[in-house]
Amino acid sequence: PAIIDRLTFQRVQEEMARRSSLKKVSAAAKTELAKYSGKYILTELLSCGDCGSPYRRVTWTRPEGKKIVWRCINRLENGKKFCKDAPTLEESRIHTAVVSAMNEMFSQKTMKSLLKDSILSALTEKGGETSIAAIESRLTELRDQQYHLLQLAAAVGADSTQYDEELKKVSMEFSALVAKRSELEKKQQDMEQADARADQIAAELDTVDTGITQFDEVAVRQLVSAVKVLSAEKLLIRFKDGIEIEQII
Incomplete structure (x- = not known):
């Protein structure tokens, strides 16, 4: 008998393929993308609307304290030459926007x-x-x-x-x-x-x-399939049922 059942094997193959898809987005960018991390769901979901690269979580240390932001990996590693318009977004603002979009879905x-x-x-x-x-x-x-x-x-x-x-x-x-x-x-x-x-x-x-009052990793993982950064003021949030919502940050 098989050591691993067929369904488990298929899921392992799908996960390997999904992680592999994070390796490269653009040949022009010439950048290795962020390694898959299950710790932050936005690592899997958040991408640049300009170049398509994933976003990376970055900690800024300022005199007034630390600030968590998300930045386009392509622009972060290669500069404006490869990604001109990708904005840096505060994590708290992204969370608020995603929660607002989810609550729109929860209206019923x-x-x-x-x-x-x-x-x-x-x-x-x-x-x-x-x-x-x-x-x-x-x-x-x-x-x-x-x-x-x-x-x-x-x-x-x-x-x-x-x-x-x-x-x-x-x-x-x-x-x-x-x-x-x-x-x-x-x-x-x-x-x-x-x-x-x-x-x-x-x-x-x-x-x-x-409705939901705070960002929750489990709920977001089950409901949201992608979050695209359109500008410093707007996200495109795509749900797993195919619905898309443009959400002001």
């Missing part, structure tokens, strides 16, 4: 239901559990196989290399599976934490009629 009760269903269906999948069990089973098989090969090698003599290649293959597969198991365990832990947050959001949406 049905939209609240759609968001809640989307969050719960996406975050309550315990996709890693079966795969972890399958990996544990395969690791047990590999331990037995390795022990058997070592016995055969000992039987033919210490100088024999007859089983070296098979032992190497077993060892490589074992190491790869141990790494995969750790990855899935971390993903499962993150999923459980996200589940708790989704329950909290769902409860808030059921009791609050005034």
Whole structure:
């Protein structure tokens, strides 16, 4: 039987493809784009309306204190020659604009239901559990196989290399599976934490009629597909159902 089920494999391939798509946007820009980071959702969503490059989170240190801003990577690394008009935006202003656009979508009760269903269906999948069990089973098989090969090698003599290649293959597969198991365990832990947050959001949406009051990473991740910077005063926010809203910052 397969160590990883088909659905999990497809999702891994999709994630690899998505991260790969962050590598380059423009040949003219000649710039490596920001590495994927799950820490800030805007890293995945925010892009320059002028050159198409992603935006990067930057901390400015000023006498009055630190300020968090987002800047076009192309302009940041290559200057105005490659991206002339990309504005620098304060993170708080972006958050406020995204929340305002989301609340426009929440003006109908049905939209609240759609968001809640989307969050719960996406975050309550315990996709890693079966795969972890399958990996544990395969690791047990590999331990037995390795022990058997070592016995055969000992039987033919210490100088024999007859089983070296098979032992190497077993060892490589074992190491790869141990790494995969750790990855899935971390993903499962993150999923459980996200589940708790989704329950909290769902409860808030059921009791609050005034809409969302603050920027929330989980809600944004489930609802928004892209945020394009049109100017220093305007964002184009695209939702996963295809609706686009031009939002004043």
